[in-house]
Amino acid sequence: GAVVSQHPSWVICKSGTSVKIECRSLDFQATTMFWYRQFPKQSLMLMATSNEGSKATYEQGVEKDKFLINHASLTLSTLTVTSAHPEDSSFYICSARGRSTRSYNEQFFGPGTRLTVL
Amino acid sequence: AQSVTQLDSHVSVSEGTPVLLRCNYSSSYSPSLFWYVQHPNKGLQLLLKYTSAATLVKGINGFEAEFKKSETSFHLTKPSAHMSDAAEYFCVAPGYNQGGKLIFGQGTELSVKP
Numbered sequence: 001g002a003v004v005s006q007h008p009s010w011v012i013c014k015s016g017t018s019v020k021i022e023c024r025s026l027d028f029q030a031t032t033m034f035w036y037r038q039f040p041k042q043s044l045m046l047m048a049t050s051n052e053g054s055k056a057t058y059e060q061g062v063e064k065d066k067f068l069i070n071h072a073s074l075t076l077s078t079l080t081v082t083s084a085h086p087e088d089s090s091f092y093i094c095s096a097r098g099r100s101t102r103s104y105n106e107q108f109f110g111p112g113t114r115l116t117v118l
Numbered sequence: 119a120q121s122v123t124q125l126d127s128h129v130s131v132s133e134g135t136p137v138l139l140r141c142n143y144s145s146s147y148s149p150s151l152f153w154y155v156q157h158p159n160k161g162l163q164l165l166l167k168y169t170s171a172a173t174l175v176k177g178i179n180g181f182e183a184e185f186k187k188s189e190t191s192f193h194l195t196k197p198s199a200h201m202s203d204a205a206e207y208f209c210v211a212p213g214y215n216q217g218g219k220l221i222f223g224q225g226t227e228l229s230v231k232p
Contacts, residue, residue, distance in 0.1 A: 043224050046219060099220050109163070
C-alpha cells in the first residue's frame with residue numbers, strides 16, 4: 001500500500017514552454033501533498049505544500065506564478081512549470097501524506113520527474 | 119530549532135563489510151525519525167522509522183537504527199554491505215507544528231566496492 005506515482009518520469013522541453021507534472025496517490029487519500037526539487041548531489045528542497053481543495057503554500061523564494069500547483073482531488077496534485085527556462089531543469093519529486101493518524105508524520109514519495117529545458 | 123545532521127557526506131565500504139551512516143538530531147522534544155534511501159534518478163524509499171516505541175528499529179534490506187536520546191543520535195547500520203546498497207541515504211525528521219513538513223539531513227552517499 002501507500003504508492004505514489006508521478007507522470008511523466010522524464011520530460012525534455014524547449015525554453016519558454018510550460019510543463020505539467022502529475023502526482024497521484026494510487027491506494028490512499030492524500031490530504032496533503034508536497035512538491036520538492038532536488039539538484040544533483042543535494043538534498044530535497046521543499047517547494048510547496050498542497051492541501052486538497054485549498055491553495056498551495058509556497059516556501060520562501062519559490063515563485064508561485066512560475067510553479068503552479070493544483071490539488072483538486074484527494075488523489076491528484078499537479079505542478080506546472082510555466083515558461084520554463086534551462087535553470088528550471090531539475091529533478092522534481094512529490095510526496096503525499098494520508099489521513100491515518102498512525103502514519104500522520106510519514107510521507108510517501110513518488111519516483112520523481114526529471115525535467116530538462118533546452 | 120529542529121535540525122538533522124548527517125555527519126558524513128560520503129561513505130565507502132567494501133562488499134560484505136559493515137555499514138554505519140551517522141545521523142544526529144536537535145530537538146527540544148522526542149522526535150520521530152526516518153531513514154530513506156534514494157537510488158539514482160529515483161524517489162525516496164522508506165528504510166525504517168522510529169516513533170518512540172522500541173529504540174532499536176529494524177527496517178528493510180537488513181538495515182537497522184538505534185535511537186539514543188542521550189547522544190541525540192539515530193545511526194543507520196547494516197552488518198554486511200551489498201553492492202545494491204550503493205545509494206544516497208537521508209535521515210529525516212517531521213517538523214514540529216510545521217504542517218507535516220519534513221526536515222532533511224544533507225544526505226550520505228554510500229559507495230560499495232567489490
